[in-house]
Amino acid sequence: MKVYPYxxxxxxxxxRVDSAQLKAEGEPWDDVESKYLSTVERVVALGPDEDRPDWxxxxxxxxxxxxxxxxxxxxxxxxxxxxxxxxxxATNTRTTAEFSAVSEDGRARTAELYLYRCDLLDRxxxxxxxxxxxxxxPGRVIATSDxxxxxxxxxxxxxxxxxxxxxxxxxxSGASRLQRFKDSPWLVDTTGRIPAVRVNSDFDGLGDLIGAxxxxxxxxxxxxxxxxxxxxxxxxxxxxxxxxxLEVEEDGTPVFPHGWQGEVLREMLPDVYxxxxxxxxxxxxxxxRTEASAAGxxxxxxxxHYAASRRAGVPRTLSTTILxxxxxxxxxxx
Numbered sequence: 001m002k003v004y005p006y007x008x009x010x011x012x013x014x015x016r017v018d019s020a021q022l023k024a025e026g027e028p029w030d031d032v033e034s035k036y037l038s039t040v041e042r043v044v045a046l047g048p049d050e051d052r053p054d055w056x057x058x059x060x061x062x063x064x065x066x067x068x069x070x071x072x073x074x075x076x077x078x079x080x081x082x083x084x085x086x087x088x089x090a091t092n093t094r095t096t097a098e099f100s101a102v103s104e105d106g107r108a109r110t111a112e113l114y115l116y117r118c119d120l121l122d123r124x125x126x127x128x129x130x131x132x133x134x135x136x137x138p139g140r141v142i143a144t145s146d147x148x149x150x151x152x153x154x155x156x157x158x159x160x161x162x163x164x165x166x167x168x169x170x171x172x173s174g175a176s177r178l179q180r181f182k183d184s185p186w187l188v189d190t191t192g193r194i195p196a197v198r199v200n201s202d203f204d205g206l207g208d209l210i211g212a213x214x215x216x217x218x219x220x221x222x223x224x225x226x227x228x229x230x231x232x233x234x235x236x237x238x239x240x241x242x243x244x245x246l247e248v249e250e251d252g253t254p255v256f257p258h259g260w261q262g263e264v265l266r267e268m269l270p271d272v273y274x275x276x277x278x279x280x281x282x283x284x285x286x287x288x289r290t291e292a293s294a295a296g297x298x299x300x301x302x303x304x305h306y307a308a309s310r311r312a313g314v315p316r317t318l319s320t321t322i323l324x325x326x327x328x329x330x331x332x333x334x
Contacts, residue, residue, distance in 0.1 A: 004250040006134045007076045009143035011067030015084075015128045017149050018063050020044050022055035029059065038158035042149045046117075049156035060113045060151070064099055064128055070143070071106050077132035077142055080106075084113050086151065088124035095119070099128075117153065124151045146256060168207050171200040188234050190241035195260065197234060221324045224317055231312035232305075238264045239304055243285055253279075254286040271307035272300075 016039060020032040030052065036045045046058060062084055070080050082099040099109035113126075130143040152158070169175075172182040178198065181187055185203045189196040201207045209223050242261035246254040256262045256278075266278055273281035288296040309315060 004141075006137075006140060006250065007142070008250050009067065009070050009077070009130060011069060011143075013064065013066060013082070013128060013130055013143050013145040013147075015062060015064035015082075015145055015147060017042075017044055017126070018061045020046070020061070021059045022046070022052065023057045023059070024054060025056050030055075036156065036158060041158050042147065043158035044149065044151045045155050045158040047152060047154045047156040054117075056117055058115050058117070058151075060115075060126075062097070062099070062111045062113060062128075064109050064111070064145075066107045066109065066130060068105075068107065070130060070132075077134055079138065080130065080132040080142075082109050082111075083129050083131060084111050084126060085129060086113060086115060086124050086126045088120055088122065090121040091119060093119045093124065115151070120151070120153045122152075122154055124153075125149070126151055144255065148262060166197045166199065168201040169198045170202050171198075172202040186230060186233075188237035190238055195234060195238045195241075197230065218328060221321050221328075225321045228312050228314045228317040232308045232314050235264075235268065235308035235311045236304060239268050239308065243289060246282075246286055248286070254282050256282065268304075268307045268311060271310050272303045 017037065020037055021029040022032055023029050032044070032046070033051070036049075037043075038045075044060065046055070048054070064082050066080070066082060069075060070077060084097045084099065086095040087093065093115075095113065095115050097111045097113035099111040102108050102110050115124075126149040127147070128145040129141050131139055132142050134140045134142065169178060171178045171184065173179075178187070182200070182202060184200060185206055186197055186199045189198060199206065199210060209219065209226065238260070242257060242264045246257065248254050256265060265282060269278050269281040269285070273284055276284065285300060288300040291297075
């Protein structure tokens, strides 16, 4: 949780990635085709592709527009600047670029952000912060844009959808932190750059069941139900992780986190609170988590369970399983 002891800027800080260029060693800058840059998904896909050579450096051209109140001379903020920040948790990379004003009122701004291929391992998040001098203290963050882009150096197709990191691991004879869970069929790890599922290969028959392709009959029915249950637990775990350390504005308003945590919340909140916009739903979750009453937090668990089950397709899978079992039973009776 983060509370700011100074006035923060309200209002939308709109920005986008306008274009991208790549540079191979000893070659000039080459424009990235529009098919690799999605303004809908907000992803720049720079992964290997036969249509372009290997690259060493990339240049992103950005544009932003600040709220008018940010530049009000009578306001509490001086020396207002906009800064783009690219971060990747896997390599602890952090690259910044300051925007320059291109309009008379200073609201419209542009920037060029440079990055090196060797500094990135997977997917980096890109966002914009507004900083200013507040109460005589320079460099204070007064706003962070709700819009977040991603720079993906693994995929060549711009998409927010990423598969979970699922691996078979021996719990009984594996890492010490897993041995205490040797009787568990799987665990969800939310400490990495993307959520990871560790399936216990020491759990008799589990690996063969999950890894089986196709098939029919009882084995297929059980496998699909098991995977749906696993997915439901994953959604529940990542939701709790995402709300576990929300940043909070000075007025107590929680802020959507960056990276996969923000994606998870925006995906699940419409099911957690179907009658509220995402911002209000996030505030309700934060209130239930931080208030003294245990009733609010307990009631929220039912909502989270419902949303996770829907995301994982548990109701549909369970209905199909029941029908399949009825057919199998009728077949045995015949």
